[in-house]
Amino acid sequence: MSTSPSHAETSAVYSLELKDLRKSFGKTEIIRGTNLQVNAGERVAIIGPNGAGKSTLFNLISGRFEPTSGQVLLNGQRIDGKKPFEINRLGLSRSFQITNIFPKLSVFENLRCGVLWSLGYKYTFFRFLADLDDANQRADELMAMIKLDKKRDVLAINLTYAEQRALEIGITIAGGANVILLDEPTAGMSRSETSRFINLIKEVTVGKTLLTVEHDMGVVFGLADKIAVVVYGEIIAYDTPEAVRADQRVQEAYLGSSAADAQAGGH
């Protein structure tokens, strides 16, 4: 079930589109027919109760899992069933809920690895990394963007948690992908860290299509253009924050009192 607000049924190519996506693990159907259309440059927050299937959706989109049936389209091209690296090369990049960086490489090296493929360096072993000016420059830019330039040579494993999350984002956007999926980027952060992080996310994803799974309602209402509410593997609402907040079904199924809290500015 889905509602596509204020858009006529045009043949516009959506940045990301899900068509009747289904995923079963054994006999249990986790994703039960989701439909979604995301326009280029939109920021969509995906919310829902625990176990609703939000991370699974991300895994399906990014190629970590294969859908049981249904389609995933990236800029009009089908990507369901493709391997993660194929999808990434087509311009979709994701971050992980559990920090997924390269622990024994430095911050700079982490970021540089992220840019190598997109700059066309592929599997080359005939050139030195130190000579790849564009890669090094881009890594420097990214470092400045995520505000880790003072920690250039620190091993990723030695960073603080928030710094590692920032690095995670950095690696995600490094390749210049136009569709970014962030899986609970602020998980485990304090209040102040979260608001700083959200500003960082806004800065680095300017002009890109962003999908983010979030639990923090304050974050969601401040960041997103649209909210998709996932309950039991289906999207029961997909609309602007205000519309979703007012939606009866959503309030019943999920928001409950948190909506009132968010309106009051607390959590």
Place this chain on the structure above:
Amino acid sequence: MNLEFFTISLLNGLSYGLLLFMLSSGLTLIFSMMGVLNFAHASFYMVGAYIAYSTSQVIGFWWSLLVAPLLVFVIGAAFERYCLRRVHKFGHVPELLITFGLSYLLLELVQLVWGRSAVNYVLPTGLEGPLFTVFGTNFPKSRAFIMLISIVMLISIWLLLTRTRIGLVIQAALTHPETVEALGHNVPRVFMLVFGGGAALAGLAGVIGGNTFVTEPAMAGSVGAIIFVVVVVGGMGSLSGAFLASLLIGLIQTFAVAMDQSLMTLLAKFSYVVTPETFGYPLLKLTISQVAPILPFLFLVLILIFRPKGLLGTREG
């Protein structure tokens, strides 16, 4: 190929396959439970045989059947407790490395105590001689005994895992060790028991295999690679896969070793004579018995190309 050859080879192949399964089941259990592939598993097989060799001179074979695996259990459990547990936090590669080191250690210790040549580990009088005669060829009692013990052992393990409380705990800890620990079970102790148990299984295989086959320091190396092939071919972590693969490989090897046909003899049937000048002669003249040693490994490579999950595998190793 006549019926006599077929029957005897079938029986021999089954008994060898069951022995392989006794070994690879312990390996699979340890791998499923702890994620560590015990490189020293075949070494426990060797240790079991050697210990039985010594104890059977003192207390006889039948008591050794009980005592030797028990001693191997102790060795395995001690190793898990003092060595393996310590590297668990480093990841799977160090775990594999430490069992690799153990295999060297056990080999050297065995050679230290028992010497570098084969020892005369004999069958007890009760197991000497043929059980029955098939078309003029004997089927030895010892081989039948191997089949008997293997089947009894496997049924007991199956019953243990599915019918007893400790078995349920083990099964649960197979996939969700943290949950089981949160429920109050001593999971490290369970790991120790499983590792020791797997080692004991291998040791038992050694007790009965050592006097049917040969007991020498090289026995670990020769069977070691094969049981790893069995485990990968069967599908990492699948007991039924290991069973199927063990029997298959046991049968193939037993049949192959006795067959003297080659591509050359096959072509001869079609009146095509192959001489040393023929192109590809080195390949054509190979008899199946000469090729027998590589068959398990060839099987491994083929499975990996065409069915990487293994015959009955479910988890991605």
Place this chain on the structure above:
Amino acid sequence: MTRPFHEFKPYNVGRWLLWTLYALLLIAAPMMFKSSLALTMLSQAGYLVIICLSYNILLGQGGMLSFGHAVYAGLGSFLAVHAMNLAAKGTFYIPLPLIPLVGGLSGLFFAVLLGYVTTKKAGTTFAMITLGVGELVFAMSLMFPEFFGGEGGITTNRAYGKPVFGISFGPQIQVYYLIAFYCFICTAAMFAFTRTPLGRILNAVRDNPERVEFIGYNTQRVRYYAFIIAGFFAGIGGGLAAINSEIVTAEVVSGVRSGSLLLFTFLGGATFFFGPIIGAGLLVLALILLSELSMAWLLYVGLIFLFMVMYAPGGIASLIMMNLRIASFGKLKELWVGYLSLAVTALVALVGAAAMVEMIYHLQLNAALGAELGFMGVRLNATNINSWLGAGFVLITGLGLFELTRRQFLTQWGEIQNEIEKEIKRRELL
């Protein structure tokens, strides 16, 4: 050893200095150690360095544990020896200095062929596949005596070419310098590899293979290419081995060989580039010297390996680097008493254990010579209970004292690490 993860780069000294020293060492070694035994050892060490470094491309840089790497070095040896024989017969002339490249191409070819199947999987399954493929090749060696030479192997003569400037490569010293030349070039090449995109992505694959897929790289491809490069260099080492010994038997592709590569590369240290160089040195020392001293040398090596995996998984290289790090903060001198006590107590325990081991072996092998044997200047009687008690006592005392010293040392080590952490934070704030 403990968190946080340490990395220490003394490259401020100047990379050029280190490489020059390395080259000088290679050139000057035979002049410092003049005996023919030393020359043999140096020659062997030379090509083993190449093979161990190639192995570490897989183990240390890629996180790929292979139990069958000797296959590529060994097949390199075989093709090299056949090439030498063909050249000697006049069928196809390749000058001797280029023969190692024949080995390299052979290693490359087989790595391309076998590597595709081998790298289809990762982790433990990969290790098992390498074992299986290694056994496959070894078992095939008996099937094709034309190529593998059967029981006796294939022999050759390396001085088949016309001497150029008097160099025929007959004398060992000339072979040594050929090996040393390749050793330097290959070390440099493999080091350069670590500084290329593929080399770095290989490290990323080691650290987090799943993430690598999500930055656009096909992990399987990365591993396959690394496997091929490792096979290439292993083949070069194998070719040099063939030149050095002038005989190649099927044993060079055996699981035993692969195992010793793993053992000693790990001992040397897989986490640092120069670790395998140390490992190759240890391998030669163990094979040639240690095996002369005691029948049980592999037992001792196995024990050391076991302890290394448990307590120092980064190998000797990591121990060196940890101490260099402490030294750079000026705190190494505080530890020398601790180190000395550890060494002495360990030695005592070792003496006790070795005495018992030697007595056992004496009983086994030399019983005809009577029950007495000499051990470190003391006459022991292998059948006399006193000798056994004495040895046992020494062993237990040594172990006990070692354990005490170890705990003391660990506390001291921990304190020093804390002091260093504080110092680092202090410097960060400046």
